[in-house]
Amino acid sequence: MKKSLFLSCLISIILLFQSCDFSKRIDTTAAVKEMKSRQVKRILPLDITNKADTWGQEIQAVIENPSNTLSLDSISKQFQIRIQSGKALVLKQQNKDKKIQEVLDALDYSLSLKQEIPPSIQKNTTGDSLFYIFINKKQEVILLGFSKSQIVMNIDKPLIK
Template sequence: MKNSLIVLLALSLYGCDFSKRIDTTAAVKEMRERQVKRVLPQDIVNQVDVWGKEIQTDLEKGDSADTLGQKNKVFIASGPTNILKQAIKDAKIINMLEAIDYGIAQKQDIPPSIQKNSTGDSLFYMFPNAKGEVTVIGFSKKQVIIQMDKPLIK
């Protein structure tokens, strides 16, 4: 009886395949990485602010706007506000450019600002440059979210 019990126990253990064990800590980590994360509007604005400051610094160092635009997948335009208003047709952005133009005319210190367009699908980082012109950096909201989540996409 004992021998048959030992044989039965040995056969049942032999049937178990321990080579396919799952590392639970790695599995939990991967599940957390693949978890859908909620991106709040404030997170998007904060990210645009960070990237806008970086691009502004690069532009002030003398880097090419075309090169920075392609590298960062953004729209960059710089010039007098009347020319920018012709290039950008969005009413909210035009109003913001007029406000910046008024501030420049009044010789006010104007900090960089972020404005959504009328449809809400893009954000524009705007600042006056040293020449008295305005630089506008346009970020697609969809592209910002993709770039924020890039480390999680495999």
């Protein structure tokens, strides 16, 4: 009796090991990396603003580079953004957004007082676009318009939490 019980246990253990296929092992580190790459990411509003700021600084450097031979239209197409330039009052008439018009009024006033104006990031009234605004050497206002969806598509992976 004990012999048959032992024999049946031994056969069960052998069958158990036979059913396990150890040849198809998964590399767990690679699996973890793939799971993290497919994980849903969260982008904070601060990340979007920071990306618009760094992107605006890069484009400003291209525009203000003395060896730059590109027109604003070609730079606009290259970076897929909207660029407007001119005097603040002219740009105010071209923009229908109330918040951007107020910013342009303030810039016009500051320029009339000959104040130094650093570049800034402004949101439009609806909050779906960001504008990087700076003054060039000719004392013209340059608006670089970024849509939030475009920034999210082009945001750097390390910034995503």
